[in-house]
Amino acid sequence: MPPEAKKEMDAPERELCALMEGYLDGRIEAFDGLHAALSGRIRGYLLSQCRDAALADDLLQDTFMQIHRSRRTYEPGRPVTPWVFAIARHVYLMKRRSTGRRLRFEDTLAAEAKSSDVPQDDLRALVEKDEVRRALEQVPADQRQALLLHHVEGWSFVEIAARLGIRVNAAKTRAFRGMKKMRGQLK
């Protein structure tokens, strides 16, 4: 970025730039500083989008995980705020898309449940259904665990990763592969 553009940034933005550069250097205190400076604004933005406080908290964590994964795409000297908010918006849109997919999947399960005469009240009950249970049994244990925690218990991937002691990406991959395998079994 040209130095004159850097001069045009206000003081808080320059401070964010310095923190971001520290974060790129691998300093956890810089991450703490960034989190302290940005989390309130990002949460407010996410809350305005999803109108659900718990989900906004979840998305806030996902946003910081995504910021961490893509931190190398930050160009030193450029304003941090647009970069961060573009990622937050992306995280929100991806969540909305995946929720839509999950709801469609749950609708399919619910429709299947209705077609059999077994009374089913909720997704937990659906999992008890023989057909679904058999399909679940075919899914490897580690994938099944991630799948159930995310899709049935509603845990975020950050929580699953912390609980299982794995990376967030690994949690996502396990849940995704498990779901794919289960879908294949149900066909």
Next chain:
Amino acid sequence: MSAPHDLRAAIARDLTPVKPLRSPWVRALALAPLAAAIVFAVPALHFFRSDIGALGFVRAWGFSYAQAVAGIVIVAAALRESIPGRALSRAALWWIIAGGLGLPAVVLALTTSTFDIGPAPGRAWMDGLGCFRASAGASVPALICAALLVARAFPLRPGVAGALYGLGCGLIADAGLRLYCEYSAPPHMVFAHGGAILGAMFAGVLVAWISGPRPS
């Protein structure tokens, strides 16, 4: 607001110094040697157009390399698009796409005085397919290289980034094709040459969608 313990722990576990990506323009320059090779290789692997001497150095090689540079600039725009917070505006996108698609027509208009040189009767399909194949094939190495460069960033609109780098790579390939094909008839130019550029653009969209970020 302090970071939740599990988030901070997850970050701390994985926190190593990283080198930020270079600017899009610098990264796009990585394509320059490949682009130069493609422009030369397309006619060299087939044959040079028979009127290349009459065209002169500037109108033959100069215009081709200028078109290849335009292709690299469009790939740089795709690399910029792939950085969060630096998405191109809708107007800029339209200008880039319209300019990219229109550039071969402008180059053709500047290098030919007659627009009626086309395939012999009955050969339109075969010659068209030959040009399409040569251009599409030549754009593949550049597409792979550009896709790798874009994938190293974080394209939030992968389709847009893919369309841009596909267009850029299509232009680079077409810059070589114009040193090989001497036709100027509009149907051949639009369907074979323009079609190959559009094909590269769609291939870019497809590759970017496949390799782009997925919902969790």
